[in-house]
Structure formats: structure tokens, C-alpha cells
Amino acid sequence: MEDYQIVDLYWARNELAISETSTKYGRLLRSSSYALLASYEDADECVNDTYLAAWNSMPTARPVYLAPYLTRIVRNISISRYRQLHREKRGGGDIIGELTECIPDPETPDARYRDDELALEINGFMKALSEEKRAVFIRRYFWSQDISLISKETGISVPAVKTMLFRMRGELRKLLERKALL
Amino acid sequence: MNRETKFDKACRLYVAIGSAETDMLNAALTYKRKKAGFTKRRAVALIAACLAFTLISTAMLAVGFYGNFGTGKDEMPDSTTDPSSAPTCFTATGIYATVDPRQIDLFDGTRKLVWENSEGYHLLNLNSERDYGKLLREVGKGDRVPYGESTEKLCRIWIAEGDGSVVSPCLSPVPGNVGYGELFDYQPEFEISGDFIDLASRLLGEQ
Numbered sequence: 001m002e003d004y005q006i007v008d009l010y011w012a013r014n015e016l017a018i019s020e021t022s023t024k025y026g027r028l029l030r031s032s033s034y035a036l037l038a039s040y041e042d043a044d045e046c047v048n049d050t051y052l053a054a055w056n057s058m059p060t061a062r063p064v065y066l067a068p069y070l071t072r073i074v075r076n077i078s079i080s081r082y083r084q085l086h087r088e089k090r091g092g093g094d095i096i097g098e099l100t101e102c103i104p105d106p107e108t109p110d111a112r113y114r115d116d117e118l119a120l121e122i123n124g125f126m127k128a129l130s131e132e133k134r135a136v137f138i139r140r141y142f143w144s145q146d147i148s149l150i151s152k153e154t155g156i157s158v159p160a161v162k163t164m165l166f167r168m169r170g171e172l173r174k175l176l177e178r179k180a181l182l
Numbered sequence: 183m184n185r186e187t188k189f190d191k192a193c194r195l196y197v198a199i200g201s202a203e204t205d206m207l208n209a210a211l212t213y214k215r216k217k218a219g220f221t222k223r224r225a226v227a228l229i230a231a232c233l234a235f236t237l238i239s240t241a242m243l244a245v246g247f248y249g250n251f252g253t254g255k256d257e258m259p260d261s262t263t264d265p266s267s268a269p270t271c272f273t274a275t276g277i278y279a280t281v282d283p284r285q286i287d288l289f290d291g292t293r294k295l296v297w298e299n300s301e302g303y304h305l306l307n308l309n310s311e312r313d314y315g316k317l318l319r320e321v322g323k324g325d326r327v328p329y330g331e332s333t334e335k336l337c338r339i340w341i342a343e344g345d346g347s348v349v350s351p352c353l354s355p356v357p358g359n360v361g362y363g364e365l366f367d368y369q370p371e372f373e374i375s376g377d378f379i380d381l382a383s384r385l386l387g388e389q
Contacts, residue, residue, distance in 0.1 A: 036196075068207040075200045079193055086189065115194060119201035126202055134206065135213035141199045142207055155215035176195075 003066040010058035017058075018051050025070055028143075032071055033078040035144030037085070046081055050074040071143065118181045125175055129168070132156070136164050271383040272297045272337045272374075278304040278386070283365055286342075294342040295382065296365060303365075306385060308341075316381055317341055322354040324373035339374065340365050351378050 001020050009017035029050055033043035050073045063069035126134050135154060139145045147165075151158045280302035286294070293308040295317065308314045318341060342348045346363045352370035353359040359368075 065204055065208055067211075068204045071207075072200050076197065079196055083193055115198065118194060118198040122195075122198045123202060126206060131209070131213060132215065135210040138202060138207055138210035141196075142202060143211065154213055155217075 003064070006066060007058060007062055010055065011062070013059075018055065021051060021054065021066070021070070025067060028067060029070055029074045032144045033074050036075075036078045036082050042081055042085070043078070046074055046077045049077045053077065068142075075142075114181065121175065121179055121181055122172075125172055133164055133168060136161055137168050140165055271379065271386050272339065273299050275299065275301050278306075278389075281305045286365070288342050288348060288363055288365075289344070289346050291344045293344050295339070295385070296342060297337060297339040298365075299337050306382075306389060308385070313381065313385060314341075317351070317378060318349070320375045320378035320381070321349055321351045322372050323375040323377070324351070326372055327352075327370050338368070338370075351375070 001024065006017055006020045006024070009020060026047065029047045030040075030043050033046040034040060037043050037046070050070060053073045054070060057073075061069070126137060129137060132154075136150055136156065139150045139154070140147070145153075147158055147161050150156070151161050154161075156164075278301075281304065283296075283298075283303040286296060286303070286305060288294075293311075293314045295306040295308055297304050308317070321341070338350070339352065340348050340350050340361075342365075348361040348363075348365060349355070349359065350368055350370075351374050352372050353368055354371055
């Protein structure tokens with residue numbers, strides 16, 4: 001089924017939209033989430049939350065391409081879960097755990113502004129890359145693809161992909177330091 | 183505390199990457215490295231390689247050429263390369279009638295001496311079995327032509343048995359050098375021996 005047909009189902013409030021989304025993008029979403037959480041159980045939960053979020057966001061939204069739209073949602077849900085797990089893992093009750101409560105809430109206007117600015121700079125950084133480098137960067141850090149898969153699908157050798165990513169991380173680090181964004 | 187800060191920063195970075203434009207995200211999935219075609223750069227490289235090969239080949243040939251002519255032995259006239267030094271009996275023109283090589287019957291039972299010079303093909307029937315035997319014994323008896331020496335086809339000679347088999351005095355007498363039914367092309371391994379020239383000269387003079 002084409003993306004626009006699935007979106008139509010969401011807009012028609014037809015529950016078939018969820019199963020069609022799962023059929024077409026379930027694996028992609030699960031792998032994106034798993035790349036961050038390294039837990040199938042948690043990844044499945046995040047994917048289910050993604051379907052729910054998609055159901056709630058449409059009909060308001062009408063994405064042309066569902067894959068990036070849904071992946072953004074699953075990434076945001078997964079990173080929230082990751083933060084939560086990381087916090088729990090560090091253990092509540094210890095002094096460090098208590099002190100993390102002093103860290104400003106990222107939803108404050110200041111943090112929101114800094115995040116927007118960071119997103120803007122990241123976009124600019126990616127646009128400045130060559131088409132090949134950009135493809136590798138996005139495949140790795142947005143689509144969470146394995147390096148061997150990137151190599152296979154782009155026709156670039158594995159060592160070349162690794163070198164490219166290493167250099168791009170270095171460039172990004174310099175940019176972030178220069179702009180004092182992180 | 184520092185590790186925690188890094189963790190938070192990494193999470194923010196992860197979220198920020200997620201805000202990339204949709205077109206870029208889709209384009210990344212369709213990107214495939216193009217197979218190298220015949221680019222301008224490759225064309226230049228190819229031309230450079232050809233030039234280098236030509237230069238090296240020329241240099242090697244020049245070294246070989248002057249190197250050979252620098253030695254005393256190779257300064258001697260070479261009968262296979264220099265028409266003026268080839269046996270007079272075979273190079274003399276205007277004396278022996280030329281024949282059409284297609285008309286030479288190699289199966290007629292007559293032994294023959296055939297040679298080719300600048301005029302064309304010439305034929306001498308060998309009536310004496312003894313002379314024929316003497317000529318055959320001189321096959322491959324001349325000085326060996328140095329390996330890689332230029333072998334201009336100025337004077338080529340064949341001895342035909344009359345039953346289709348053909349040999350050349352310029353080739354070693356081995357079964358692989360026996361032709362059949364044709365005046366085969368060859369690259370001389372030996373110069374024609376002096377005895378062969380003497381005998382052939384005598385036979386031609388008697389003609």
C-alpha cells in the first residue's frame with residue numbers, strides 16, 4: 001500500500017491504518033528503536049507507542065512520506081525511554097541520582113531555544129556535506145543502519161564508510177565547539 | 183558528573199539529527215555510488231600511460247639496437263637482413279624467371295628448390311638425387327640468427343620433396359619445421375650455410 005493510502009486510512013480513522021503501517025514500516029521502526037535501546041522488549045513498546053502517536057497526530061498532520069515521519073516519532077520516544085532507563089540504571093537514591101534533578105528541565109524556553117539552534121546547525125552541517133557523505137551520515141545517525149548495510153546499499157566499502165563517519169564526527173565536534181552549542 | 187553531561191549532550195544531538203529535512207532523509211536512502219565511468223581524469227591517465235609505454239618501448243628498442251651494433255660480431259653483414267649481403271645466387275634479379283607460387287606443384291614427384299626475392303618466386307627443379315641430398319644435409323647448418331634480430335623477408339628458400347613436404351635451410355631440421363602442401367611462412371633461425379650457397383650457385387649456373 002502506498003503512503004498516501006495509509007495516511008488516508010488514518011484520516012478516515014480506520015484501524016487498518018495501524019496494521020498497514022506495521023506491515024510496511026514495522027521492521028524499520030523496530031530496528032531504529034533497537035539501535036538505541038538494545039532491547040527488543042523496549043523497542044516493541046516504543047514501536048507500539050509510535051503507532052499510537054501516529055494515530056493521534058493524524059488527521060492533523062498529513063505527511064507525504066511516512067518513513068521519515070514515523071522514524072522521527074520512534075526516535076523521540078526511544079530517546080525518552082533511553083534517558084529513563086539510563087536514569088534508573090544509575091540507581092535512584094544515590095547522591096548522583098539526586099543531583100541530576102538539579103539539571104534544568106530541557107523543556108524550559110531556554111533549552112528549547114538551544115535545541116532549535118542546535119537542530120538548525122545540524123541541518124546546515126548536513127547540507128554542507130557532499131551527497132555521498134550526507135547519505136552515509138544520515139543512514140547511520142538517522143536511520144540507525146548498520147555499517148555493513150550502509151556499505152552494501154551505497155556501494156562504498158566498509159573501511160571507507162568507517163573512515164567517513166570518523167571524519168564527519170570530528171568535523172561535527174569542531175563545529176559544535178566553535179558554536180558552543182553543547 | 184562529566185559523563186552525565188556527555189550523555190545528555192549526546193541525547194540532544196540525537197534528537198537534533200532527527201530534525202533533518204525530509205528530502206535529505208529520503209535522498210540518503212536512495213543514494214548509490216556511481217560506478218566509475220570514462221571520466222576526463224581517466225582519459226588523461228590512459229593517455230599518460232600510453233605515452234609512458236611508448237617512451238619506454240622506444241628507449242628499450244634504441245638500447246637494443248645500438249647495443250647490438252656496438253659489438254664486433256653484429257657489425258658483420260647479416261644475410262637475412264641486408265639484401266646486399268644475401269647470397270648472390272638468390273638475390274640476383276633479371277636472371278631467373280619468376281613463377282606464380284600458386285602454380286608450383288608440390289605433389290608432382292619432382293624435387294624443387296624454391297626461393298623468393300624482391301622480384302618474386304623462382305623455381306629450380308632438382309634432377310639429381312645426390313644434389314638434393316647434399317642440400318638437405320645443409321638444412322640448419324648456417325650460423326644461428328641472433329634471437330630478436332630483425333628478419334626482413336628478403337630471401338626465403340624452401341626445398342620441396344615432391345610429395346608435398348617442404349623444408350627450409352633456414353630452420354632447424356626437426357619434424358615441427360616440415361611444412362606440407364604449401365610454401366609456408368617462417369622466421370629464419372639460421373643463416374644459409376656457405377656449402378648450401380656454393381651448391382645452389384653451381385646448380386643455378388648449370389640451369
